[in-house]
Amino acid sequence: MQHTPAPTLEAVLAQYGASLARVARTYEATAAGREDLLQDVALALLKALPRYRGDSALGTFVYRVATNVAIDRLARRPPDALDLAAIEDRPDPGPTPESLHADEHRRERLARALRRLPLTQRQVMSLVLEGLSHGQIAAVLGLTENNVAVRANRARTQLRQWLEE
16 A cells, blocks of 8 residues: 555645534534634644545545544533533624525524534534535444434434424
């Protein structure tokens, strides 16, 4: 097997930055929390990228690092802080162009619903929404494809119920 040179952090963030921001939104309710999480992800990627050997797709590697960082942050929070994130109802402050207001409202509503999911389902759905296949998600999370499918189905059912309320 030929060694693949590790990609640079700049290249990874250019390719996956927007996707990582959307994933962060499923773990953090506030803009400040998402910014902190993304900084932690960038630092973790900076440390991890030299170890990337091309054994898996770069996206799988990046999402695995991001998911692990998000889970670690959630685990370090005091229990009360988790409840505050779950009940956050405000969209990010700041001006939004009127033409994008309805789309932003729908995205925020979905993000709030995603944050209400059990962590195991939230992990799967954040990656489903990024377009990863069940096989790719299984590789990122260390699960079977069948387990990913079950979690995704349960999460979709719950999200549908919450969003129809």
